Amino acid sequence: MSWALKVEGLGRVYGEEGPRSLTGTGPEHGTSVSPVTGAVVAAWDVGFEVEPGEALGVVGESGSGKSTVMRCVAGDERPSRGSAYLRAYDDGATDVLALDDGARRRLRVDRVAVVYQDPAAGLDLDTSAGGNIAERLTAAGARNFGRIRDRAAELLELTEVPLSRMDDPVRTFSGGMRQRVQIAKALANRPPVLLLDEPTTGLDASVAAGVLDLLRNLLERLGVAAVVVSHDFGVIEMLTRRVMVMQHGRVVETGLTDQLLEDPQHPYSQRLVAAARG
Template identity: 55%
Template sequence: MNENNWLLRVQNLTKVYGPYRPGCLQKTGPAFHTNICPDTGSIVACAHINFDIYPGEVLGIVGESGSGKSTVVQQLYFDLEASEGEVFLSKYQSGTTNLLTEPNDKKRYIRNHLLGMVYQNPRDGLNFRFSSGGNIAEKLLMAGVFHVGKIRERASELLDRTEVPLQRMDDAPANFSGGMQQRVQIAKAMANNPPLLLLDEVTTGLDVSIQAKVLDLIREIQRDLHISMVVVSHDLGVIRMLTNRTLVMKNGRIVEHGLTDQILEDPQHPYTQLLVSSLL
């Protein structure tokens, strides 16, 4: 792996809810077993998050509920405003510009052209008033594709790829099962051929058999398209199946980082050891 060939570079990403005083970062985290600042009551959702992602790589972020893992990807997709940090994308201005300080119109461009997002709850990623094809069309329109024929063709291609019956392209996702809603969400996220796909707890709440189908679909898409992904999950089974490298988070901090196989077979941090032992 060429260390200069990164796709995404994240440096010192931090999100604090409430008054942001640097001292809060010194009094929260795994060593204190809390992410609540004792001085201000502020919640340090994540702090000092650093990592790179390379082309074609799948990075996992794992941790218990409240560890800050979803906060990280929500900041990358501009759903949340970061308190501090820098994010660079090599496909945007040759990786020289901090995405977090760009104006809103530039952030919209980045979201619509260079990123895809699949949320835990399909209602966060889909417009339930639109058809499944209409949701894909919405993403394409925002990315500057206006030709109706090309939009329908692309929607058909993506729905077929994600195993959504084409005869249901004009049906609303509200009438679909949870697993099919997630597949439509994946199709929508891929509409603009983004170099980076963000997946936030995409199998949580699905039946086990449906989970397996969704995970197989994600793995097939990654293998065939060589797309880079960030996979957020509390489930080490999902992380084992999908990812190359993994970050382990607790109380808003990264406590361990390495190759997924190494972390699962020889965890070093006591919290990671607890996670792995719970999987066995």
């Protein structure tokens, strides 16, 4: 099977973007801050492919660059270099990172969906759960009120939000339920690629387990290509088959999730796994 999302040579530097900023950064130097220019090399030379129905994990500590990679792919931020291709856009022939801002935002309607750690980043809290989903549907051209409501109800059912709460403002929802609404909204137009940025980090353990269960079922059933960014190996283990470990803005190890958890090669991966295993 061929990829649904392909990323090549992605880099993001805050500050001077020349080669001078790169020397002296990375895992071997133990920092992502350039000693010469002071620029922050948040991510460099990151590449991966994700197939439909597959989930790729991106794991690393805070500041390792994993969220930067996700934001660049999602279109929230412009990378310093690199390219990304979507099978659903021009059959993967066009670098979507080179598109203008408007075109990139349109990709978010039905081709790449993002679930953020903070539900407030993906939802309008003063709008009802149904209304939040309606925004995505109308952005894709839905103009039939009855069908919009039916589809919103179907999505809320899929993410296990009680339908009796459909018309309540999301602000009145608990954290776990807000996250379920955000997932429902992300799935509204059946996007082939789903990016999950720390989807359960803000939730307490039991609620997080419920959302994780839901996500695992959805990823299995819907056949989307997913990228899961997390600092938590537990989340990565549950949701993904392949994983990429990042440190100081570079990829230090990639492999099958089970294998990497059993037998991490890079010293940093070993530390992460040891920490996760307690």
